[in-house]
Amino acid sequence: MRCGFCGKEIPDEVDLKEKACGACRGACRKIHCPCCGYANPAIPAFLRRSKKPKEAPP
Amino acid sequence: MSAESPLPRIALVGNPNVGKSVLFNALTGAYSTVSNYPGTSVEVSRGHCEIDGVRYEVLDTPGMYSMLPITEEERVAREILLHEESRVVLHVVDARNLERMLPMTLQLVEAGLPVILVVNILDEAERLGMTIDIPLLQEKLGLPVIGAAMARKRGLKEVREAIAGYEPRRAVFGYDSDLERDIARVASLLHGEYRLHSRAIALLLLQRDEEICSLVALTEGEHSVHVEKAVNEIVFERRTDLHLRISLERRRVCKGVLEGVVTQREGREKTFAERLSDLTMNPWTGIPILLLILYLGLYQFVGVFGAGTVVDFLEGTIFEEGINPWLVEAADRHLRWYWLHELLVGEYGIFTLAMRYAIALILPIVGTFFLAFSVIEDTGYFPRLALMVDRIFKRIGLNGRAVIPIVLGFGCDTMATMVTRTLETIRERIIATVLLALAIPCSAQLGVILGLLSGEAGTLIVWTFCIAGIFLLVGFLAAQVVPGERPMFYMEIPPLRMPQPRNVLVKTYTRMQMYFLEILPLFIIASVVLWAGKMTGLLQGLVDLLTPVMRMLGLPEEASAAFIFGFFRRDFGAAGLYDLHTGGLLSPVQLAVAAVTLTLFVPCVAQFLMMKKERGWKVSLAIFAFVTILAFTTGVTLNFVLNATGILG
Numbered sequence: 001m002r003c004g005f006c007g008k009e010i011p012d013e014v015d016l017k018e019k020a021c022g023a024c025r026g027a028c029r030k031i032h033c034p035c036c037g038y039a040n041p042a043i044p045a046f047l048r049r050s051k052k053p054k055e056a057p058p
Numbered sequence: 059m060s061a062e063s064p065l066p067r068i069a070l071v072g073n074p075n076v077g078k079s080v081l082f083n084a085l086t087g088a089y090s091t092v093s094n095y096p097g098t099s100v101e102v103s104r105g106h107c108e109i110d111g112v113r114y115e116v117l118d119t120p121g122m123y124s125m126l127p128i129t130e131e132e133r134v135a136r137e138i139l140l141h142e143e144s145r146v147v148l149h150v151v152d153a154r155n156l157e158r159m160l161p162m163t164l165q166l167v168e169a170g171l172p173v174i175l176v177v178n179i180l181d182e183a184e185r186l187g188m189t190i191d192i193p194l195l196q197e198k199l200g201l202p203v204i205g206a207a208m209a210r211k212r213g214l215k216e217v218r219e220a221i222a223g224y225e226p227r228r229a230v231f232g233y234d235s236d237l238e239r240d241i242a243r244v245a246s247l248l249h250g251e252y253r254l255h256s257r258a259i260a261l262l263l264l265q266r267d268e269e270i271c272s273l274v275a276l277t278e279g280e281h282s283v284h285v286e287k288a289v290n291e292i293v294f295e296r297r298t299d300l301h302l303r304i305s306l307e308r309r310r311v312c313k314g315v316l317e318g319v320v321t322q323r324e325g326r327e328k329t330f331a332e333r334l335s336d337l338t339m340n341p342w343t344g345i346p347i348l349l350l351i352l353y354l355g356l357y358q359f360v361g362v363f364g365a366g367t368v369v370d371f372l373e374g375t376i377f378e379e380g381i382n383p384w385l386v387e388a389a390d391r392h393l394r395w396y397w398l399h400e401l402l403v404g405e406y407g408i409f410t411l412a413m414r415y416a417i418a419l420i421l422p423i424v425g426t427f428f429l430a431f432s433v434i435e436d437t438g439y440f441p442r443l444a445l446m447v448d449r450i451f452k453r454i455g456l457n458g459r460a461v462i463p464i465v466l467g468f469g470c471d472t473m474a475t476m477v478t479r480t481l482e483t484i485r486e487r488i489i490a491t492v493l494l495a496l497a498i499p500c501s502a503q504l505g506v507i508l509g510l511l512s513g514e515a516g517t518l519i520v521w522t523f524c525i526a527g528i529f530l531l532v533g534f535l536a537a538q539v540v541p542g543e544r545p546m547f548y549m550e551i552p553p554l555r556m557p558q559p560r561n562v563l564v565k566t567y568t569r570m571q572m573y574f575l576e577i578l579p580l581f582i583i584a585s586v587v588l589w590a591g592k593m594t595g596l597l598q599g600l601v602d603l604l605t606p607v608m609r610m611l612g613l614p615e616e617a618s619a620a621f622i623f624g625f626f627r628r629d630f631g632a633a634g635l636y637d638l639h640t641g642g643l644l645s646p647v648q649l650a651v652a653a654v655t656l657t658l659f660v661p662c663v664a665q666f667l668m669m670k671k672e673r674g675w676k677v678s679l680a681i682f683a684f685v686t687i688l689a690f691t692t693g694v695t696l697n698f699v700l701n702a703t704g705i706l707g
Contacts, residue, residue: 004435004565005462006075007552009209029572030473035075036549037480038462039473041568 001031005038065106065115066145068221071135071166073159074121075550076152077178079103080208081217082118102134110222114145125165125258126265126301129482133269139171140253140273146224147171148217152550153183153190153205157316161308167201167229170255174202174220181207187323195319200229233307240264240292247285250277263289265301335554338442341449348443355430357508364426365509369636373418385409401589412585415633416578423505424629425570431469431501432565436557440465441549448547454533455489455540456481457547463490467498469569471628472664474498475672485542491673492536495661496685497529501573502629507653510639516706517650524654524696532688577629580664584626597622607690611651612697614643620656627662646706647697655693658685 001010010033030039068085070078086105103118119138120131127133139147149166151159156177166173177190196203202220206213232238244260252259252273262270263285275282293300328336337343382403389403403410434440440461448458460481467474471494478490499507511518591597604618611617620638624631635652638644644652661669661682669678700706 004432005440006549007438007441008075008077009080029568032477035077035079036459036462037477039466039477041565041572043564043568044571047564047567 001040001043003033003036003038004040006033006036008033008035010040065113067142068107068114068116069138069142069144069147070116070118070150071122071139071147071162072150073123073152073162076121076150076159077208078118078121078150081148081150081176081178081206081214082116084208084211084214085217086116102138109218112222114221117142117144122162124162125169126262126267127269130484131482136269139166139169143253145172146221147173148176148221149173150176150178153177153180154186154188154550156190156320157309157312160312160315161305163199164231164308164311165258165261167199168231168255168261169258170228172224172226174204174217174224175199176204176206176208176213176217178206178208178213180205181210181212189321189323191319191321195315198315198319200227231311233304233311236296237303237307240296243292244285244288247281247288248274248278249281250274252277261304264292265304266293331554335442335551338439338554339445339551341446344442344446348446351434351439355434356427356504357512359430360423360426360505361508361512365423365505366512368422368426369419369509372422373414377414377418382410382414397593400593401586404589404592406585406588406592408582408585411588412578412581415630416574416581419506419633419636420502420577420629421570421574423509424501424573425566427501427505428469428566428569428573429562432562432569433557435565436555436561438552438554441551442554444547444549445551450530453537454493454530455537456486456533458549459547460486460490463494464498467494467500468504469501470573471495471498471500471661472668475665475668479672483542485540488540488673488677489533489536491669491677492681492684493529493533495665495669495681496532496658496688497525499525499632499657500628503632503657506629506632506636507657510636510649511653514646514649517646517653520650520696520700520706521653521657524692525657528658528688528692577627580627581630584623584630587626588622610697611655611690611693612701613648613652614638616641616643617648617652620652621659624656624659625663627664630662631656631659647700650700650706651693651697654696655689658689658692661685 002008003010010031029042031042032039070082072078082103082105085107087107102120105116105118107114107116117138119135122132122135124132125136125139127136147166149163151163163173163175175195177192177195180190183190190205192203192205202224204213204216204220206217208214233241241257241260241264244263245256248256248259259270259274263274271286274285278285296303338347386403389399393399393402400407402408405411443465444458444461446458447461451457451460462480463474463477466477474494475491478487478494481487481490507521508518511521588597591600600622601615601618604621605615608615608617608621617638620631620634623634635656638652639649666678666682669681673681
């Protein structure tokens with residue numbers, strides 16, 4: 001998933017599922033970009049195409 | 059403030075936006091804790107990883123540009139380096155900006171820290187025609203250097219190997235002989251125990267770093283007088299800005315290091331996207347482009363099409379002519395209890411008010427707004443907007459980075475208030491929170507207002523000038539009043555691209571679904587509260603209380619309802635305004651006054667609670683009181699001016 005603001009790849013390790021970040025009690029369905037903080041919508045599981053990052057060139 | 063861990067520590071340092079967190083996540087996996095650094099509001103992530111059977115604590119420090127801190131984040135990052143011993147310090151830099159970032163590598167090495175340099179985002183640099191000779195850079199710097207593209211996991215294995223096999227060695231970079239003499243003179247006077255090397259402490263002392271001066275005074279005790287005297291003598295003798303001199307020296311060294319390391323493919327012509335990108339960032343061409351985007355995207359698509367055509371069809375045809383008469387008739391026939399009849403299909407009924415507002419009014423407006431927003435977002439326009447408005451935003455105490463919460467505020471102010479935490483200083487966060495609470499309408503409010511005012515060009519112009527003027531004026535005044543630091547802003551600009559239909563549709567659907575699920579229960583609750591108020595007579599009491607205020611604003615008594623709705627949600631208040639206008643209760647002057655006052659009016663309950671969470675009770679209540687007073691004062695003044703001048707008459 002790419003951040004809608006800075007265009008950087010949001011890594012797999014940032015949980016792309018709906019998850020509370022601690023700012024409120026519930027989950028806001030937002031993925032905050034670790035680079036710029038922009039709030040990207042958390043895409044529902046049924047719309048998320050399983051896509052692995054491309055392998056690095058040798 | 060020392061926090062010793064029994065595990066060897068890996069600290070990640072570097073400028074913001076270079077992929078530190080991506081590397082942190084790649085090293086630690088999903089298991090990490092985020093907590094405020096003691097005594098500050100700066101968040102620091104800690105996690106663990108295992109390399110070659112050794113378990114490490116991994117620490118993701120806040121972004122820093124130099125060892126000489128300006129922002130709170132930089133101060134915390136340096137504090138960590140000063141007081142928490144690390145086995146390895148991974149300095150992450152952006153391959154595209156090596157020359158600008160390498161001076162900090164020099165500072166880290168000078169400080170005696172065990173540095174491994176990670177040249178990240180190598181893939182993007184290569185795409186731009188750059189070639190970086192990593193082995194040569196490693197040889198010149200005398201420390202391990204890894205080329206990486208962490209978003210693709212490229213270089214992760216090498217980083218782990220470099221950590222496992224790290225052996226301390228000390229590289230030295232020489233400055234001009236007179237500067238070297240000064241450094242050596244100050245360093246020789248330092249006898250205490252420091253986590254940083256005495257050369258780094260001496261350099262920071264010569265740059266008049268107050269925290270380091272205090273640290274030296276504390277560590278050296280009585281002896282610190284000699285250190286201070288030597289520093290003062292050097293600064294006097296040199297009669298120059300040593301901070302600038304040292305920075306220039308470091309740049310000179312870096313330039314030498316990078317000679318032969320970075321090569322750029324020449325002769326490439328700019329593509330259409332690159333030329334268009336340049337035009338969007340130049341104020342002379344960028345502002346007309348921005349106005350065109352606002353006209354087509356917001357005014358025509360959201361205002362005229364969404365809030366006009368689609369709402370007319372859904373609200374006028376489907377609800378008012380189809381669903382509601384059928385429901386009311388069914389309720390008339392089957393419901394004997396007046397209170398239940400009122401609760402379901404009455405003036406503030408769940409079906410006749412809450413469902414109608416949510417489905418027929420707000421949903422099509424936010425739907426068209428989010429569609430336009432997602433198209434603009436997917437092109438990569440927002441970071442260009444950030445660069446273009448940077449200069450104006452600096453006048454109002456912010457910088458281009460504040461475009462993120464401000465743009466998000468047009469979607470939902472509550473979430474945007476939370477995002478203000480990504481701004482670098484407390485001063486910026488307070489100013490952005492005030493501006494969001496005051497002059498940034500949320501998507502539904504903006505859509506309704508654009509829809510209502512699209513048929514009244516004069517009213518729309520008055521509204522636009524009032525809101526933009528107050529945004530700039532309040533920002534400018536806040537920048538004078540609120541104390542604090544003024545951080546600089548720069549960001550890497552991603553390529554301008556054609557929006558991908560799938561991306562746009564998926565994001566629009568997700569945003570609409572999220573918004574609808576959030577507002578529907580709140581609208582039903584608001585409707586029930588209003589119904590209870592009507593049944594008990596409390597609502598009428600509140601309307602009576604607001605009547606003199608409405609009179610001062612030159613508005614009919616019925617307008618009180620829209621303001622009371624606005625307390626629950628901004629969009630609920632805007633929908634109330636829509637009802638008033640379609641009911642033929644407002645003249646153009648009254649419409650302008652109501653639209654301006656409601657836009658500036660108090661933030662909704664959710665936004666207020668978020669403000670309280672982010673800024674605390676004191677600041678939130680002060681903002682609440684300020685916004686309310688300013689909204690009504692502006693409304694009263696506007697009513698007076700419009701009536702006195704006959705504009706819109």
